[in-house]
Structures are given as structure tokens and as C-alpha cells.
Amino acid sequence: MQPPEDSPYLESIALIRTLPCLAEPGRIIVIGQPSRSLDDVLPYLATLPDVITYDPQQGALTFRRQRGFLTLYPDRVYFTQVADVEEGLALLGALVEAINATWAERAALAPARAARRAPRMMDVWSLLPQTNCKACGEPTCMAFAVALIQGQRTVDECTPLLTDEALADRRATLQAML
Numbered sequence: 232m233q234p235p236e237d238s239p240y241l242e243s244i245a246l247i248r249t250l251p252c253l254a255e256p257g258r259i260i261v262i263g264q265p266s267r268s269l270d271d272v273l274p275y276l277a278t279l280p281d282v283i284t285y286d287p288q289q290g291a292l293t294f295r296r297q298r299g300f301l302t303l304y305p306d307r308v309y310f311t312q313v314a315d316v317e318e319g320l321a322l323l324g325a326l327v328e329a330i331n332a333t334w335a336e337r338a339a340l341a342p343a344r345a346a347r348r349a350p351r352m353m354d355v356w357s358l359l360p361q362t363n364c365k366a367c368g369e370p371t372c373m374a375f376a377v378a379l380i381q382g383q384r385t386v387d388e389c390t391p392l393l394t395d396e397a398l399a400d401r402r403a404t405l406q407a408m409l
């Protein structure tokens with residue numbers, strides 16, 4: 232059952248998992264599960280500043296944060312480069328407030344319906360393993376990032392990203408970005 236029109240969109244986003252953040256050792260990735268699907272609010276959130284990519288078909292929206300990224304799917308949210316669980320919980324709480332505030336203002340917003348892709352090279356590079364292992368045939372991860380942005384390579388050609396389950400969220404974020 233849908234909540235009444237004027238009630239907050241979300242009650243909460245539960246922290247369901249953390250992973251080591253390989254982009255910045257010592258930091259973590261925080262994964263949250265919203266109390267309601269984000270399907271309806273994503274087109275409004277996609278009108279906010281700092282959107283890197285929006286894929287309305289897959290329901291994937293990524294924002295650049297001051298440090299790291301925030302990626303939202305209808306049933307999951309991912310914060311990268313988070314200091315600790317305490318900061319993760321604060322970020323999830325702030326995200327609930329931002330989602331509810333955006334939903335409350337939706338009458339004044341034109342929902343985004345078109346895909347948007349504006350990744351920067353450093354954004355792409357920061358999501359790669361950064362080991363320069365050369366398995367993709369490029370001399371460095373930076374060279375691979377350039378080739379990805381130019382559409383000459385695909386994300387799955389980075390073998391570590393394809394095979395290491397710990398990197399699954401980064402793969403998904405990159406695929407949504409590119």
C-alpha cells in the first residue's frame with residue numbers, strides 16, 4: 232500500500248552491510264536498504280546537483296560526494312569512502328532527510344526522464360582497482376580509465392573488477408556511469 236500523498240517518502244534506510252573501500256584503504260563502503268523502493272523518487276533526485284550519472288531504465292543514480300560517491304538503486308544505496316560505521320549511519324540518516332525533502336518539493340521539480348552521463352576521468356579511475364596489473368592489456372589503470380571514457384573498452388575487460396566479488400559494487404557503479 233502506498234503511503235498518503237503528503238507523508239514522508241521514507242521512514243528509514245537500514246545499514247545492512249559494510250565492505251572495505253579499496254579506493255581508500257582504512258575507509259569503508261556502507262550499503263543501506265531503504266524502507267520503501269526508491270523507484271518513484273529517483274527521477275526527482277536526479278534533478279539535484281552533483282549527479283554524475285543517471286540511468287532511468289536501470290534505476291541507477293550516482294552522485295559525486297566531497298569524498299567518494301553515493302549510488303542509489305531502488306532497493307539499495309552505496310556510500311563509498313566512509314570513515315566508519317558511525318559516519319555511515321549519519322550519512323544514511325541525512326540521505327533519508329534529503330530524499331524526504333526532495334519528495335516534499337516534487338511539485339516544483341521537473342522529474343528527469345532522460346539518461347545522463349558525465350563521468351570524469353578521475354571518477355572512473357577512482358573506482359578501478361588501481362593496481363596497474365595490466366591484465367586488461369593497458370599499461371596502467373589510468374590508461375584503462377581513459378579508454379573506458381572514450382568508449383574503446385568495457386568495464387568487464389578489467390579482470391579483477393569482473394572476478395572479485397568484493398569489487399561488485401564498484402563494477403555496478405562504473406557500469407551505471409559509462
Ligand code: SF4
Nearest residue numbers: 364365367372375389
Ligand atoms: S585489469 Fe583493471 S586493475 Fe589491472 S591494470 Fe587494467 S584496469 Fe587496472
